[in-house]
Amino acid sequence: MEYDVIVIGAGNAGLVSALTLQKKGKKVLILEKSKMAGGVSSSFKRGIFEFDISLSKLTNYGNEENKGEIFHLFDRLGISSKITMKELEHSFHIIDKEKKESYTFPVGIDNFIEQMEAYVPNSKVSMITFFGLAEEIRDAFNYYNEQQVKNTEDLYLKFPNFVQLAPCKTKEVLKKIGMPEKAIELLVATSLPEKNEDENFVSFALHLENSIKFPSVIPTLTSHEISSVLEKEFLNMGGKINYFKEVEEIEVENKMVKKVKTKDKSYLCNHVIANISPITVYCNLIKKEEVPKEAFGLQNSRDLGAKCITVYLGLNKSPKEIGLTKYQYIILNSLQSEKEFKKMNQIKNGNLYATIRNNGVEVSSREGTTEITLTSYFYGRDFEKEVNSSNYYEKKQEFAEFLIESFEASTNTSIKEYIEEIEIATPVTFNRYTSHPFGVVKGFNEKGYDNFLSRYFTEEKETFIKGLSFCGGFGSRASGYENTYLNGEEVANKVYEECMEK
Ligand SMILES: Cc1cc2nc3c(=O)[nH]c(=O)nc-3n(C[C@H](O)[C@H](O)[C@H](O)COP(=O)(O)OP(=O)(O)OC[C@H]3O[C@@H](n4cnc5c(N)ncnc54)[C@H](O)[C@@H]3O)c2cc1C
Incomplete structure (x- = not known):
């Protein structure tokens, strides 16, 4: 074999998987269909502006004195000193449109608890309990990950709360610990659009604690800075990336990976890591007769996550001149997460996430200008029903106008002109x-x-074809920068063990 492992796709997780394996001495090839690394973790230019495609904030990063998991991961990969990160001042700024109220939360658990107490008197004790439970959940996870031989019984003995909470819904637990309704609403609002009060508590608590405990950051030169540093490090370690190479087939024989094929070349290999969706792999890349029924069954049983409309705006006024003081505005119709989550089945649902990049990194664009991205997430099939090739541009404009006007009305600013x-x-x-x-x-x-928890603990049962692993937003940790970077390393470590078993 020319390569020990072939990685399909150079998104966040693909790059981290490839670099981790290359650093461990494996020969890795990345096949990427586009012309550069990063997937949606990249940037593009329009006129004098350079827009980040996707990153608003990288959570669980922290700083030299208070390192989050991603900082530690970047240390292990040898790249933390090669990226200039800018810490964000607040953890969340939420606008409740219905009540015309806004809430700004600081970074750090103690500060967060104090601020919640100021907004919701008598919430403090329950907030302390919440963060205590979140810490136990994180410790249980770390303990499980560090075990060479996974022993879940031991986990039950050491972390009893974790086990009791594993099947519980978020709101159920928050109510049980005596959290006032308003504090529950605010806490859950921070985790939309992915999570609502009905979702699993363990997953919610773990995600939220990480976002508050460590300052979130953005790279000064957009997320493309991280992707190109990962790419460079991988190449320096002797790895290879072939760009403009879309994988068209994964050849499988007797439930084992044999070859990866692009339009013009076949690569013999024993291990493939796909940084793309399992639906694409099982439906488009592997011959139907070679895909085990269970693989199709599992994918069919899952719901696809959110889609989005994002509007990237370059303005010829500074944030100060416009009256925008915060880095990110989470703009919600109301704080009732279950109602808002259901509303997200519509494209024009009114909930939106606005990022003013210059309020994070002042020099994101020239003096006297502002870069804004407005993103609205939605679920379901309305987009495919409503939009077709003849009305695409008209509809696109209609959605963008709706988002711009919603943003102006909620922030009491004027940006259109x-x-x-x-x-x-x-x-x-x-x-x-x-x-x-x-x-x-x-x-x-x-x-x-x-949910994240069950997927994480049963991941091995999801291997249907020997030598084929998945990483990235469709992997066990789900989407997001933090999750895809961590998942990239975890998958690489498992594949490394498999390589060593041979
Ligand atoms: C608008 C937007 C805003 C977001 N905001 C945030 C945020 O603020 N914070 C956060 O944490 N997360 C955010 N996310 C989510 C986050 O960006 C993604 O979860 C993450 O970047 C996905 O990484 P991935 O590893 O799954 O790879 P992807 O980015 O999905 O990359 C997959 C790669 O595979 C390649 N590929 C596909 N098919 C093939 C093939 N057949 N052959 C070869 N190559 C192929 C693609 O070209 C691509 O490079 C946002 C996403 C979007 C779109």
Whole structure:
């Protein structure tokens, strides 16, 4: 074999998997269909502006004195000193449109608890309990990950709360620990659009604690900075990336990977890591008769995650001149997460995430200008029903206008007349970039018992074809920068063990 492992796709997880394996002495080839690394973790230019395609904030990073898991991962990969990160001042800024109220939360657990007490008197004790439980959950996870031989019984003895909480819904637990309704609403609002009060508590607590405990960051030169540093490090270690090489087939024989094929070449290999959706792999890349029924069954049982419309705006006024003081605005119709989550079945649902990049990194664009991205997430099939090739541009404009006007009304600002550059991305755009089904940007939805926790603990049972692993937004940790980077390393470590078993 020319290569020990072939990675399909150079997104966040693919790059981390490839670099981890290359560093461990394996020979790795990445086949990437586009012309550069990063997937949606990249940037593009319009006029004098350079827009980040996707990153608003990288959670669980922290700083030299207070390192989060991603900082530690970047240390292990040898890249933390090669990227200039800028810490964000706040953990969340939420606008409740219905009540015309806004809430700003600081970084750090103690500060967060104090601020919640100021907004919701008598919430403090329950907030302390919440973060205590979140810490136990994190410790249980770390303990499980560090075990050479996985022993879940031991886990039950050491972390009893973790085990009791594993099947519980978020709101159920928050109510039980005596959290006032308003505090529950605010806490859950921070985790939309992926999680709502009905979802698994363990997954919710783990995610939220990481976002508050460590300052979130953004790279000064956009997420493309991280992707190109990962790419460079991988190449320096002797790895190889072939660009403009779309994988068209994974040849499988007797439930084992044999070859990977692009238009013009076949690569013999024993191990493939797919940084793309399992639906694409099982339906388009492997011959139907070679895909075990269970593999199709599992994918069919899962719901696709959120799609989005994102509007990238370059304005010829500074944030100060416009009256925008925060880095990110989480703009929600109301704080009732279950209601808002259901509303996200509509494209124009009114909930949106606005990032003012210059309020994170002042020099993101020239003095006197502002870069804004407005993203609205939605679920379901309305987009495919409503939009077709003849009305695409008209619809795209209609969605963008709706988002711009919603943003202006919620922040009491006026931006329309200052627009110098505008770009609108839809599920069609993201599908073209990533090939993910229907242009989904958030992997598979977590629902009921099919959540991060259960996927994580039963991951091995999801191997249906020997030598084929998945990483990235459709992997066990689901989507997001933090999750895809961590998942990339975890998958690489498992594949390394498999390579060594041979
Ligand atoms: C608008 C937007 C905003 C977001 N905001 C945030 C945020 O603020 N914070 C956060 O944590 N997360 C955010 N996310 C989510 C985050 O960006 C993604 O979860 C993450 O980047 C996905 O990484 P991945 O490893 O799954 O790879 P992907 O980015 O999905 O990359 C997959 C790669 O595979 C390649 N590929 C596909 N098919 C083939 C093939 N057949 N052959 C070869 N190559 C192929 C593609 O070209 C691509 O490079 C956002 C996403 C979007 C779209």
